[in-house]
Amino acid sequence: MPSPADIGVISYAPIALLFVMAAVFAAVNIVASALFGPRVESVVKGTAYESGMDPFGSARKRFNVRFYVMAMTFLVFDVEIIFLYPWAVSFAQLEPRSDESLMFLARIGFFVGTSVIAYIYAWRKGVFRWD
Amino acid sequence: MMGMESMGPRLGLLAPEMVLFAGAVLVSVIGLSRSAGMRRSVPLWCIVALVAAAFVSVETWTQERASAAQLLFPSMGSFVKPMLALVGVLLVLPGIGAIDRGVEGAIASGRQAFDALRVMRGEHYAFALFSIAGAMLLCGASDLIWLFLALELVSLPTYIMVALGRGSRKAQEAAVKYFFLGALSTALFLYGFALIYGSTGTLQIAGIRDAFAAQAAGPGIDMTGLAGLCLAILGLCFKITAVPMHFYAPDVYEGAAVHVSAFLAFVPKVAGFVALAVLLGTAGWTGHALIAADGVRVAYTGLPEPVAAVLWMSAVLTMTLGNVGALMQRSIKRTLAYSSVSHSGYMMIGLIVGAPAGINALFFYLLCYGIMTTASFAALAALERSGEEVDSFDDIAGLRVRHPAVAWMLAISAVSLVGIPPMVGFFGKLALFMAAFESGQVALVAIAVVNSAVSAWYYLRLAIVPLVAPPSARSATVVSAPSRWPAICAVVCGVGSVIVPLAASRLLQASERASEGYGAGSAVAGDESGPKGSGGLYTSRLTRP
């Protein structure tokens, strides 16, 4: 029986094979279409593809600052979820209705409470207002 | 699930921080009020929270002393927390009237409607409170996660304070510089923490100390641990503006609003020194016989050689480069920034000497330094010239004629910063140099004394230009700032620099609490009172195969 270390390396072989296949497939397609495909150059072909609509304006257009504020708010609240997973895993192992589990519940309640305070603050600050 | 039963008293120990958090929430909500009067009351609530935190911190120390026994420095908070809160009150004052000045003016005159997104006063003070609370939290750090989070809580708000404090391009450039270098330093000490964890196998400070003691009993602390300590020190040098991470200080202090510079010169420094004291305390200083977990007595012969060498070189370079840099400046804020760098160099002597004498002298010096440096920044904040901050020596030439109080306060703070006898700065230096002398660091003391003599050159310029020099064309257009609070703060700090020495012996006694109990709680095999396994919230170990 091979040692765990050997299994570790060998078990990655299919992934390496997948990479090789992907690279070969892409290369064959590009080379083949360059060799055999017909070539038509036109103005329409040179424009950017926007799901069939006529493109307008510049791609370097400025976005409303609200997008950034919203993105940052999302980023921070999103990462807070990370603390709920370890909590949930250990909470499931506790004895129901014991002092210990109540303490756990209180702690996560406090944690979520701090997030709610931050949420109320963002709301009062006008982060979610869109006008 | 250890540590469950000790949760209550441990929370009690954090009462001052909780007061500050509540204050920060309150202040940020009041800052968004539609009534201008309510918004103006923000600094008042900020001061109320700080004063309450100071009282609570003294109170909790007397009541909850037992639950702090597992910390490396169980009583450090009882000196550092009230110091942070009281100097924090002084640091609130210079910003009154300066933050949101344009927006508030426009709202008052009816040119602009109130918009919650445009006012920042509440946030500014809330961030100040968060930062101070972070520095307080450091005193109770029982493991590296706590240490890391508290350090971040100190620095993240300060980045925003630099960016918002002043609507100019300079402030934004300063904020970017400060933020990026701050992130670099954070990454450095984080990697250092990882290496320390790798060497010792625990994140708890007391556990790390025991592991280091066990290693020192054998062949010495291993390379991983030493590299970790050195990297962590390097990263923390950013917080205390020590060489090699000092070079941002002049640019950032110049670009930030003057009341924010005053904040940066004190709060992150206290935080950095507390964190460094705790980290170095795990390795131990001379004269402490620690007992490792297996019962072997280890008489420390001092900090591990490489760590001591790094600290020694950094201290010498910091004080020298700080003073030489300050000699060549034309901007007052840059001069003060270099001066703060050099003071960090002096204070690093305290870290090298170590507990108890060096650490006590270090924290006493921090208190003296906080009062003197706030006086000089507040004096600058009390003046303005055509709506801009006063920042060149030309601006303050002959200040005595039109603004005598501010001129005298500037002079007093400068004289005190040199360390001339009746002033508070002298007593700080005396305590520090005596501690170093008694522990045999004669070379270090000699270098520091020469440096103090050099520093007299630029500090005396800061005293003589406003008092003796004739007024210049520029200084004739200097007027008082619209709010009188910065001037009041300058007077309080200036008078404080003269009066505090009268209580120097009592304050020195109080500062002895900083290192009281250090080394007392070291683990003895089988000793139930030891810190082994008493603390952590998550000490559930996986089984070893």
Next chain:
Amino acid sequence: MTQALLAMAQDGTLPELPETLRAAPSGEIAAALLISALLMAIGVVGFLSRRNMIIMFLCTELMFQGAALAMVAFSRHHMDVSGQVFVIFILTVAAAEAALALGLVVLLHRRRETLSAEAWGELGE
């Protein structure tokens, strides 16, 4: 649950741990530490040599992840979960710093129309 586990541990009737929970071979930990050191080094070099602020910020993130990876590797080496707990906190702080960095970068791009760190030189003598 905890009580039951403790009792089993005392009786010696604790079931054998699955393979993923046992100490990893030292070779794998050395590899993880090597990668973490590489991440850290690439981050430091990139931070010092590049002048685009977004790239500089990405480099600080690389350094953070290097430290986090070292934490996980050491945590496995010592069979102690606290290192992994630390990583969760590192991720949170990194997100907070990212929000701050994005805010600063947007602010500066508005003012200067460039992301090069060399475009600012208002500070200094």
